[in-house]
Amino acid sequence: MTTAGAPRLKPIGRAISHVGLALTVAFAGLALGAGYWQVIRSPDLSNAPDNPVVIAAARNVVRGQIVDRDGKVLATNKRDAGTGEPYRVYSDRAFSTVIGYATPQFGTAGLERSWNAQLTGVSNGNPIGDLLRKFQTDPYDPQKLTLGISSALQRAAVAGLGDDRGAVVMLDPTTGVILALASTPTYDTSAITDPQTSRNAFAAVRDAASKPLLTRATQGQYVPGSVFKIVTAIAGLGSGQITPSTTYPEQPKAETSGLVVGGFRVREHAGVPARSFNVASATEWSSNIWYALTGLRTGGDNLAKFAERMGFGTQLPFDLPTARSQVTNGDGSAPGGFSDDTELANASYGQGETLVTPLQMGLVAATVANGGILMKPHIVIATTGRDGGRTIGPEQQNVVIAPDDAAAIAAAMQRAVESSIGRQFTSGAKVAGVPTAGKSGTAELGGSGAPHSWFIGFAPVESPKVAVAVIVERGGRGGERAAPLAGDLMELYFKTFGR
Amino acid sequence: MTAATSGLPSILGPIRPRPRGRETKLLAVVAITILAGSVSLELAPRVADPGVSQGLSLANPLHIAVYLGLIGLAHLVLILSGRRMDQVLLPATAMLGGVSLLLMERLPQTLVSQAVGPWKLGLGDVQLAWLILSFSLATALAVTVRSDRWLRLYKYTWAAAGVALLVATYFLGDEINGQRLSLSLGPISGQPAELLKVILVVFLAGYLSEYRPLLVEESTKVGPISLPPLPFLAPMAAMWAIALGLVIVQRDLGAALLFFTVFLFMLYAATGRPGYVIVGVILFLAGSFVMYRLVGTVQTRVDIWIDPFKSPTGDGYQIVQSLYAFARGGLIGTGLGAGLPTVGGNLPIPAVHTDFPLAALGEELGLVGVMAILGLFLVVVERGLRIAASAADDFRALLAAGLALVIGTQAFIIAAGNLKLIPLTGITLPFISYGGSSLLVNGIIVGLLLALSDRGVEPPPPPKPRSRLTRLTGRVTRLATPDAGRPAGRT
Numbered sequence: 001m002t003t004a005g006a007p008r009l010k011p012i013g014r015a016i017s018h019v020g021l022a023l024t025v026a027f028a029g030l031a032l033g034a035g036y037w038q039v040i041r042s043p044d045l046s047n048a049p050d051n052p053v054v055i056a057a058a059r060n061v062v063r064g065q066i067v068d069r070d071g072k073v074l075a076t077n078k079r080d081a082g083t084g085e086p087y088r089v090y091s092d093r094a095f096s097t098v099i100g101y102a103t104p105q106f107g108t109a110g111l112e113r114s115w116n117a118q119l120t121g122v123s124n125g126n127p128i129g130d131l132l133r134k135f136q137t138d139p140y141d142p143q144k145l146t147l148g149i150s151s152a153l154q155r156a157a158v159a160g161l162g163d164d165r166g167a168v169v170m171l172d173p174t175t176g177v178i179l180a181l182a183s184t185p186t187y188d189t190s191a192i193t194d195p196q197t198s199r200n201a202f203a204a205v206r207d208a209a210s211k212p213l214l215t216r217a218t219q220g221q222y223v224p225g226s227v228f229k230i231v232t233a234i235a236g237l238g239s240g241q242i243t244p245s246t247t248y249p250e251q252p253k254a255e256t257s258g259l260v261v262g263g264f265r266v267r268e269h270a271g272v273p274a275r276s277f278n279v280a281s282a283t284e285w286s287s288n289i290w291y292a293l294t295g296l297r298t299g300g301d302n303l304a305k306f307a308e309r310m311g312f313g314t315q316l317p318f319d320l321p322t323a324r325s326q327v328t329n330g331d332g333s334a335p336g337g338f339s340d341d342t343e344l345a346n347a348s349y350g351q352g353e354t355l356v357t358p359l360q361m362g363l364v365a366a367t368v369a370n371g372g373i374l375m376k377p378h379i380v381i382a383t384t385g386r387d388g389g390r391t392i393g394p395e396q397q398n399v400v401i402a403p404d405d406a407a408a409i410a411a412a413m414q415r416a417v418e419s420s421i422g423r424q425f426t427s428g429a430k431v432a433g434v435p436t437a438g439k440s441g442t443a444e445l446g447g448s449g450a451p452h453s454w455f456i457g458f459a460p461v462e463s464p465k466v467a468v469a470v471i472v473e474r475g476g477r478g479g480e481r482a483a484p485l486a487g488d489l490m491e492l493y494f495k496t497f498g499r
Numbered sequence: 500m501t502a503a504t505s506g507l508p509s510i511l512g513p514i515r516p517r518p519r520g521r522e523t524k525l526l527a528v529v530a531i532t533i534l535a536g537s538v539s540l541e542l543a544p545r546v547a548d549p550g551v552s553q554g555l556s557l558a559n560p561l562h563i564a565v566y567l568g569l570i571g572l573a574h575l576v577l578i579l580s581g582r583r584m585d586q587v588l589l590p591a592t593a594m595l596g597g598v599s600l601l602l603m604e605r606l607p608q609t610l611v612s613q614a615v616g617p618w619k620l621g622l623g624d625v626q627l628a629w630l631i632l633s634f635s636l637a638t639a640l641a642v643t644v645r646s647d648r649w650l651r652l653y654k655y656t657w658a659a660a661g662v663a664l665l666v667a668t669y670f671l672g673d674e675i676n677g678q679r680l681s682l683s684l685g686p687i688s689g690q691p692a693e694l695l696k697v698i699l700v701v702f703l704a705g706y707l708s709e710y711r712p713l714l715v716e717e718s719t720k721v722g723p724i725s726l727p728p729l730p731f732l733a734p735m736a737a738m739w740a741i742a743l744g745l746v747i748v749q750r751d752l753g754a755a756l757l758f759f760t761v762f763l764f765m766l767y768a769a770t771g772r773p774g775y776v777i778v779g780v781i782l783f784l785a786g787s788f789v790m791y792r793l794v795g796t797v798q799t800r801v802d803i804w805i806d807p808f809k810s811p812t813g814d815g816y817q818i819v820q821s822l823y824a825f826a827r828g829g830l831i832g833t834g835l836g837a838g839l840p841t842v843g844g845n846l847p848i849p850a851v852h853t854d855f856p857l858a859a860l861g862e863e864l865g866l867v868g869v870m871a872i873l874g875l876f877l878v879v880v881e882r883g884l885r886i887a888a889s890a891a892d893d894f895r896a897l898l899a900a901g902l903a904l905v906i907g908t909q910a911f912i913i914a915a916g917n918l919k920l921i922p923l924t925g926i927t928l929p930f931i932s933y934g935g936s937s938l939l940v941n942g943i944i945v946g947l948l949l950a951l952s953d954r955g956v957e958p959p960p961p962p963k964p965r966s967r968l969t970r971l972t973g974r975v976t977r978l979a980t981p982d983a984g985r986p987a988g989r990t
Contacts, residue, residue: 013888015771020884023907033918037825038866045826052847056840
């Protein structure tokens with residue numbers, strides 16, 4: 001139907017102002033879009049490997065050097081005789097899994113990748129400096145990276161792992177500075193960057209069955225075995241569900257018959273006496289049953305919560321890519337994501353669905369060593385460029401537990417290394433003349449092969465200087481392979497840096 | 500005073516200069532900015548050969564001088580014309596044109612090469628020539644157009660001419676990259692779709708101003724829903740569909756989107772009825788969906804838009820490189836001339852001078868520069884809409900609004916495409932992109948807007964007596980009879 005009636009023509013100006021408003025809003029959207037790409041996404045897109053400025057920089061710019069904590073040069077540059085383009089030269093194969101490589105053809109890996117923008121000088125990590133640099137004639141300011149890693153410790157760690165596959169993490173628990181980060185096997189990074197040998201060397205490393213490009217220290221996911229008991233102790237004491245003197249009346253009997261949890265029988269390993277344990281003696285004897293009972297009392301939610309405070313469940317923020325450590329698959333319906341009490345009990349002594357990275361276990365040891373405070377781990381401690389430098393200082397990542405709880409666990413770990421009983425499991429971990437704390441682990445993998453050999457620890461117990469995590473794949477019991485290597489490395493630390 | 504005293508053609512009338520102080524001041528700012536940009540361009544170290552330092556000089560002194568001289572001359576002519584025209588449009592568009600000239604000076608000159616007689620012209624030379632023609636055209640129109648009758652009375656003729664141009668392009672055009680968008684006439688070639696957008700605005704302004712009362716007051720009721728009076732929309736929609744259909748057939752998605760959006764804007768401006776816009780947007784979404792399913796080009800564009808990083812070296816290459824360029828610019832940019840790193844001598848974005856000038860400017864001038872350029876476009880739109888709002892009658896209001904909206908909408912479409920806010924469509928950034936047709940048509944738009952802004956132009960014809968149709972209270976079907984459909988009251 002048609003409606004006519006009185007003319008009700010609105011003035012045209014009103015509608016036109018609406019149209020103007022609509023277009024203004026649309027332009028505001030454009031400004032927001034530009035802001036998103038030019039400010040929020042600017043750092044990651046500008047440093048993307050296929051960004052022409054990064055490619056141009058890689059071809060034209062002489063990358064910054066990488067040196068160890070003593071200034072020893074680990075990565076520097078040569079020029080190709082033919083093309084005149086610079087290429088990378090690395091001095092120490094022990095650093096291959098940390099530093100990685102940078103080539104025009106095969107991209108980048110390791111620190112060369114994660115610190116690419118700083119090494120090429122596209123960015124120096126300081127927004128104001130990046131702004132000011134645009135007013136200078138040479139837009140590139142390649143940064144020199146100083147690592148906290150000691151060449152001596154790094155080499156000793158790689159040498160100690162030998163032909164075995166495995167990883168070593170050593171760090172200063174009070175600052176989070178990484179002192180050694182070994183993963184084996186290593187590979188020849190200089191062969192990958194040398195234009196003469198580049199193609200074949202890269203293909204060989206990429207296709208090798210031993211997967212040298214996988215940085216085991218940060219990306220290897222392992223069954224932890226008994227070293228995980230320290231996480232259970234942290235959760236139990238931290239949540240207040242247990243005290244340092246907590247004992248379980250049912251434990252002595254279960255030592256002989258086994259502990260039945262939800263139809264599954266948790267068994268003790270041989271030789272553990274049928275006595276009442278507390279956290280210290282249970283750690284000394286590495287009692288599966290005491291820790292299973294502690295895990296059940298603590299509860300899955302608390303166990304997961306305290307593990308998360310140390311970085312479980314997320315990719316640890318770090319200089320290198322990290323894999324996620326997990327307490328459980330997380331798909332169960334019980335508190336904390338466990339499927340049932342059986343899984344929780346098994347996880348409490350490191351044999352559930354638990355998977356950890358060596359770096360994560362190093363942080364567990366460092367947390368106990370540093371009075372319950374986790375410092376953010378980092379490899380690069382300084383960058384230096386034409387326009388000055390930047391130091392990357394200690395940064396607190398989380399407060400995990402109270403200092404007295406940490407002290408109780410440290411005391412238990414000291415007994416696990418130094419008492420006559422503890423020494424049965426952790427032989428060789430003790431540093432002569434230095435109070436040493438630690439915990440070994442023997443991760444059963446099922447099947448017939450040898451277990452993974454684990455050790456985490458720190459020294460000196462009172463004011464720790466160094467924390468360590470060692471895993472040797474298929475290395476046997478913890479005391480056989482990992483504990484002696486950790487002891488040797490800590491001893492070398494004190495020999496090199498003093499007490 | 501009589502016209503004879505001036506000695507000029509009588510069309511210009513007697514010379515009674517009228518100072519344009521505001522325009523003078525703004526143009527001084529433009530000149531200083533462009534000169535500063537020129538110096539900055541010359542001082543910038545090229546990424547390809549860092550460390551090469553040059554003395555203080557201008558990018559291409561002759562080009563810059565010619566351009567600024569031309570703008571000054573245009574200003575002088577406007578003063579001499581004595582008309583009371585808008586004083587912001589010329590500085591705003593001159594700034595955009597100046598930025599364009601700086602950018603085209605800065606890009607590799609080999610992107611364009613044309614031989615004119617004994618001279619070989621590069622990108623900067625050709626763009627300067629088009630800028631000169633564009634601003635000359637704008638000034639000429641601004642000074643000479645004193646009546647809108649030639650636009651007002653012949654809207655159907657204009658529409659037919661526009662369609663004829665498109666059809667001619669389709670059958671006679673030069674095929675480039677599978678598209679036939681340009682038409683050659685001897686040595687001159689151009690893109691008719693550019694001119695079509697002005698023709699479309701003229702037609703819509705004429706039609707909408709004539710039928711505005713009917714479009715506002717009448718309704719077609721379908722049950723409880725009150726729809727616009729469909730019979731009155733039909734001829735206009737048909738006109739629109741023909742243009743749009745031809746554009747789609749030619750795969751010129753950017754122009755199609757522009758036409759559609761301007762059409763909706765003008766329809767709303769004329770009627771003030773949001774219902775039209777809602778129906779239009781629904782139609783647009785439905786049409787887009789159908790095109791997405793049927794037309795391969797559309798599907799590719801949308802897929803690239805959703806995730807260009809899926810194939811950063813394939814289909815998504817240009818847009819990924821555009822985003823990289825914006826990201827490299829950051830807040831304040833790399834500086835004019837210091838961006839766009841070349842790899843192996845190649846520019847990262849091949850079509851940077853036509854489709855991605857904003858990405859290049861975003862890199863070299865930063866977010867600050869992008870905001871400034873977007874702001875200039877908004878100023879142009881605001882001036883156009885202001886001229887519209889104070890126009891003497893509906894036709895002039897709709898014409899001015901439509902012309903301004905063409906600039907604003909086109910700038911939005913290509914800028915949003917560059918920034919991955921909407922799928923990318925190949926269309927020029929007004930006043931900045933390289934291209935003769937685009938610059939000339941933008942010159943026409945500025946010229947017409949300036950002329951329309953003068954209150955002293957010939958008064959509009961007296962309002963027509965309300966058509967008897969509006970007095971009808973009968974059924975809609977009666978309105979659709981041939982007799983009723985004819986525009987009434989012209990005699």
